[in-house]
Amino acid sequence: xxxxxxxxxxxxxxxxxxxxxxxxxxxxxxxxxxxxxxxxxxxxxxxxxxxxxxxxxxxxxxxxxxxxxxxxxxxxxxxxxxxxxxxxxxxxxxxxxxxxxxxxxxxxxxxxxxxxxxxxxxxxxxxxxxxxxxxxxxxxxxxxxxxxxxxxxxxxxxxxxxxxxxxxxxxxxxxxxxxxxxxxxxxxxxxxxxxxxxxxxxxxxxxxxxxxxxxxxxxxxxxxxxxxxxxxxxxxxxxxxxxxxxxxxxxxxxxxxxxxxxxxxxxxxxxxxxxxxxxxxxxxxxxxxxxxxxxxxxxxxxxxxxxxxxxxxxxxxxxxxxxxxxxxxxxxxxxxxxxxxxxxxxxxxxxxxxxxxxxxxxxxxxxxxxxxxxxxxxxxxxxxxxxxxxxxxxxxxxxxxxxxxxxxxxxxxxxxxxxxxxxxxxxxxxxxxxxxxxxxxxxxxxxxxxxxxxxxxxxxxxxxxxxxxxxxxxxxxxxxxxxxxxxxxxxxxxxxxxxxxxxxxxxxxxxxxxxxxxxxxxxx
Amino acid sequence: xxxxxxxxxxxxxxxxxxxxxxxxxxxxxxxxxxxxxxxxxxxxxxxxxxxxxxxxxxxxxxxxxxxxxxxxxxxxxxxxxxxxxxxxxxxxxxxxxxxxxxxxxxxxxxxxxxxxxxxxxxxxxxxxxxxxxxxxxxxxxxxxxxxxxxxxxxxxxxxxxxxxxxxxxxxxxxxxxxxxxxxxxxxxxxxxxxxxxxxxxxxxxxxxxxxxxxxxxxxxxxxxxxxxxxxxxxxxxxxxxxxxxxxxxxxxxxxxxxxxxxxxxxxxxxxxxxxxxxxxxxxxxxxxxxxxxxxxxxxxxxxxxxxxxxxxxxxxxxxxxxxxxxxxxxxxxxxxxxxxxxxxxxxxxxxxxxxxxxxxxxxxxxxxxxxxxxxxxxxxxxxxxxxxxxxxxxxxxxxxxxxxxxxxxxxxxxxxxxxxxxxxxxxxxxxxxxxxx
Numbered sequence: 001x002x003x004x005x006x007x008x009x010x011x012x013x014x015x016x017x018x019x020x021x022x023x024x025x026x027x028x029x030x031x032x033x034x035x036x037x038x039x040x041x042x043x044x045x046x047x048x049x050x051x052x053x054x055x056x057x058x059x060x061x062x063x064x065x066x067x068x069x070x071x072x073x074x075x076x077x078x079x080x081x082x083x084x085x086x087x088x089x090x091x092x093x094x095x096x097x098x099x100x101x102x103x104x105x106x107x108x109x110x111x112x113x114x115x116x117x118x119x120x121x122x123x124x125x126x127x128x129x130x131x132x133x134x135x136x137x138x139x140x141x142x143x144x145x146x147x148x149x150x151x152x153x154x155x156x157x158x159x160x161x162x163x164x165x166x167x168x169x170x171x172x173x174x175x176x177x178x179x180x181x182x183x184x185x186x187x188x189x190x191x192x193x194x195x196x197x198x199x200x201x202x203x204x205x206x207x208x209x210x211x212x213x214x215x216x217x218x219x220x221x222x223x224x225x226x227x228x229x230x231x232x233x234x235x236x237x238x239x240x241x242x243x244x245x246x247x248x249x250x251x252x253x254x255x256x257x258x259x260x261x262x263x264x265x266x267x268x269x270x271x272x273x274x275x276x277x278x279x280x281x282x283x284x285x286x287x288x289x290x291x292x293x294x295x296x297x298x299x300x301x302x303x304x305x306x307x308x309x310x311x312x313x314x315x316x317x318x319x320x321x322x323x324x325x326x327x328x329x330x331x332x333x334x335x336x337x338x339x340x341x342x343x344x345x346x347x348x349x350x351x352x353x354x355x356x357x358x359x360x361x362x363x364x365x366x367x368x369x370x371x372x373x374x375x376x377x378x379x380x381x382x383x384x385x386x387x388x389x390x391x392x393x394x395x396x397x398x399x400x401x402x403x404x405x406x407x408x409x410x411x412x413x414x415x416x417x418x419x420x421x422x423x424x425x426x427x428x429x430x431x432x433x434x435x436x437x438x439x440x441x442x443x444x445x446x447x448x449x450x451x452x453x454x455x456x457x458x459x460x461x462x463x464x465x466x467x468x469x470x471x472x473x474x475x476x477x478x479x480x481x482x483x484x485x486x487x488x489x490x491x492x493x494x495x496x497x498x499x500x501x502x503x504x505x506x507x508x509x510x511x512x513x514x515x516x517x518x519x520x521x522x523x524x
Numbered sequence: 525x526x527x528x529x530x531x532x533x534x535x536x537x538x539x540x541x542x543x544x545x546x547x548x549x550x551x552x553x554x555x556x557x558x559x560x561x562x563x564x565x566x567x568x569x570x571x572x573x574x575x576x577x578x579x580x581x582x583x584x585x586x587x588x589x590x591x592x593x594x595x596x597x598x599x600x601x602x603x604x605x606x607x608x609x610x611x612x613x614x615x616x617x618x619x620x621x622x623x624x625x626x627x628x629x630x631x632x633x634x635x636x637x638x639x640x641x642x643x644x645x646x647x648x649x650x651x652x653x654x655x656x657x658x659x660x661x662x663x664x665x666x667x668x669x670x671x672x673x674x675x676x677x678x679x680x681x682x683x684x685x686x687x688x689x690x691x692x693x694x695x696x697x698x699x700x701x702x703x704x705x706x707x708x709x710x711x712x713x714x715x716x717x718x719x720x721x722x723x724x725x726x727x728x729x730x731x732x733x734x735x736x737x738x739x740x741x742x743x744x745x746x747x748x749x750x751x752x753x754x755x756x757x758x759x760x761x762x763x764x765x766x767x768x769x770x771x772x773x774x775x776x777x778x779x780x781x782x783x784x785x786x787x788x789x790x791x792x793x794x795x796x797x798x799x800x801x802x803x804x805x806x807x808x809x810x811x812x813x814x815x816x817x818x819x820x821x822x823x824x825x826x827x828x829x830x831x832x833x834x835x836x837x838x839x840x841x842x843x844x845x846x847x848x849x850x851x852x853x854x855x856x857x858x859x860x861x862x863x864x865x866x867x868x869x870x871x872x873x874x875x876x877x878x879x880x881x882x883x884x885x886x887x888x889x890x891x892x893x894x895x896x897x898x899x900x901x902x903x904x905x906x907x908x909x910x911x912x913x914x915x916x917x918x919x920x921x922x923x924x925x926x927x928x929x930x931x932x933x934x935x936x937x938x939x940x941x942x943x944x945x946x947x948x949x950x951x952x953x954x955x956x957x958x959x960x961x
Contacts, residue, residue, distance in 0.1 A: 006605040012806040013703050042809040046606050061531035066586050072634040090609055151539055152831055314743055322742040323788045433541045467545040474542045478535035481586035482821035489814025493842045506845045514821045515546050517834035519848040
């Protein structure tokens with residue numbers, strides 16, 4: 001029975017098809033410290049298909065203090081193996097493996113190593129290695145998530161060559177009721193209602209969809225050819241018509257009509273994000289998403305509109321009227337779906353990929369066509385030789401002068417990466433705790449931060465990041481469990497979003513400042 | 525042994541041993557003293573051993589807190605297993621607090637961590653119990669328990685000298701999640717805003733109006749709700765529906781399905797029936813993990829001053845990209861808990877006592893459940909026990925004008941009335957003024 005299912009609480013979010021995608025996913029995790037196991041914990045619990053931990057480190061005493069997926073008896077053993085064992089203990093549905101190899105060696109093996117994974121997560125990688133891995137993932141079309149956890153701060157970077165989603169599930173939806181241009185069946189239904197002949201109960205249960213269509217008719221009649229209320233005077237005029245139609249202030253359906261009046265004056269538009277999808281269909285791949293997108297683009301060319309979603313939000317109405325209206329929208333949506341399905345069949349024939357796109361997917365695309373979106377991410381190489389503000393790069397001067405911005409942490413963490421590439425350890429890692437012990441690394445790291453800054457065409461001085469640089473030296477490479485667990489939580493959310501192809505991924509960098517309890521997403 | 529200990533906690537101890545340009549230099553004393561406070565004196569209580577609680581226990585132990593207590597009244601359900609990672613299939617039916625504590629003690633015993641479980645309701649424990657802790661972290665799934673805990677901690681602050689005595693202030697770090705969203709906040713009684721200050725920010729619970737579900741059902745939810753609240757009572761008078769009984773749930777499902785069919789409504793499923801009956805909120809491992817860790821990160825800073833403390837509220841939304849907002853939640857001057865606990869209402873002269881009680885319940889910033897009111901001259905209205913309630917029920921239909929002019933008056937306009945309510949551990953003072961409007 002589906003409801004005694006241990007996955008019930010998540011199925012309510014991403015559905016059975018999302019769960020299937022999750023169970024098919026194969027995660028590659030480079031690293032086995034707390035950040036790696038925390039992210040994997042949140043993937044093993046909901047039932048990810050497989051994971052592979054790649055690391056050659058041995059379990060040390062300090063690991064036991066911050067990594068939950070190790071036991072005292074694991075001391076001295078291979079960390080990837082021990083972590084794998086304790087992660088698997090949580091959920092018998094999941095398969096896991098480990099590879100005794102460090103990240104550099106894995107990346108050095110090239111595409112062959114990563115080919116079989118559906119997503120790669122890499123912990124605490126420095127720039128050079130990250131760029132190489134980014135290139136491999138781009139060629140293989142596999143999403144990559146890089147994560148750095150240091151003291152109270154951290155960073156997450158997503159990179160996917162192209163990520164297309166139809167179920168973006170925005171928090172609030174305008175919906176698709178076609179009030180400004182009702183299709184024939186809807187028009188007939190709206191016209192069939194004779195307000196004057198209704199008794200008071202019936203009158204208070206006419207759905208607002210009908211009220212607004214009819215009010216718009218009246219408004220158009222007296223507005224000499226204007227099609228939609230535009231100015232605020234015109235909008236007031238429209239609302240006035242609605243108000244005059246009501247019989248008593250107790251009629252809740254008219255309250256709803258007034259609250260939703262904007263839906264009657266917003267002209268039908270295809271959102272920018274969807275336009276972008278449609279404009280790309282010619283050059284796109286043969287994936288299911290792009291085959292259906294192509295079919296939708298042909299449909300739009302023929303009828304000027306996207307396929308109808310077919311859902312009707314709840315509204316005050318008699319059962320009868322609501323059900324009739326629901327049927328009108330859903331049968332129109334079925335018609336649009338049939339038309340798209342026919343286009344899909346033709347396109348599949350042209351491409352020689354007969355019948356590969358499941359009807360269930362075509363249906364979901366049609367239901368979510370208004371929200372579909374394609375996400376593109378700047379490559380790591382581009383990020384590391386930063387584009388100018390004019391080219392869409394980040395405005396460092398503005399960010400570093402803004403007290404609410406966390407971009408100063410980005411600079412300090414980049415400097416720490418370079419320090420590690422030069423010296424093979426973290427700044428502050430091998431020193432004593434006093435200020436004088438740390439002064440040397442502080443000077444070196446400040447120099448590196450200046451270099452990172454100068455790679456941007458920014459005029460801001462290194463002074464604006466001094467406190468962050470000092471704090472990074474304080475941390476001396478330590479990994480706090482809580483920071484890793486916050487970051488691991490976000491990483492696993494992003495993995496779920498990427499592999500289920502639902503919701504919108506973060507684009508492209510998240511900075512976390514656990515001192516202030518703040519996060520910021522920036523496109524670096 | 526001390527050497528091994530310090531190696532085990534090497535990462536945390538490093539942060540606690542070095543100065544920070546962000547920490548308050550007057551408060552943070554890097555080094556041995558701070559470390560020994562964390563390791564030897566600091567005592568933390570975790571409220572709830574569910575989705576957040578399991579994570580919080582792990583996070584505390586791995587942040588160096590050795591002395592941890594946890595309270596939870598619930599037992600483990602199979603649907604917990606997708607996120608409550610200290611529980612396994614074989615634990616279903618056992619008390620959450622005990623299984624969670626045993627797991628942490630087993631896995632992390634070598635850290636010197638000891639988690640002590642308490643199976644019960646927070647209301648079962650008194651001030652002497654709560655006073656033992658330096659800090660509370662709450663991972664609760666309902667508003668009323670959080671209100672009770674918040675009010676209790678505020679009530680425990682000693683103000684006999686006029687000013688709040690800092691040694692009696694126990695910080696409350698509170699979090700909550702729903703799907704991909706969550707929030708974390710730090711409440712320092714009398715100093716920051718409190719839980720009740722933000723009461724009106726919580727969306728009201730979904731309640732389907734009876735007339736809709738009875739007369740004009742449109743959604744499958746309407747049919748389920750009708751089967752649950754009306755048809756159940758008709759079929760099994762006086763018997764409560766048990767949401768954990770498969771037979772009861774099946775009855776509600778089938779009844780709702782039949783009703784939906786007669787109206788031509790589609791979409792009643794067993795899963796949806798469960799969702800409506802149990803008011804299920806979707807929950808996932810990732811959100812619980814990140815919110816819990818944010819709470820414990822604050823706990824470490826609050827306890828050791830090794831960094832600034834969250835001021836005072838962080839909300840997280842992970843559905844569309846990642847959107848977060850951190851801001852100081854404003855203290856409300858007329859908050860029932862931290863604003864002096866005095867409430868003033870002006871009510872129309874010809875409105876009834878029932879309407880006054882409804883107003884206390886419906887107002888988003890009060891949300892009392894079953895208020896009882898008394899005046900200097902005696903009981904105005906009492907909810908419990910039943911015989912007493914019946915004695916006073918005649919007043920519910922009387923207007924406030926009639927009540928104040930009765931002989932003797934039931935209460936006087938503007939006098940200090942005392943309100944008690946199951947939602948609040950303490951009494952509330954209420955003044956009612958009458959208007960002619």
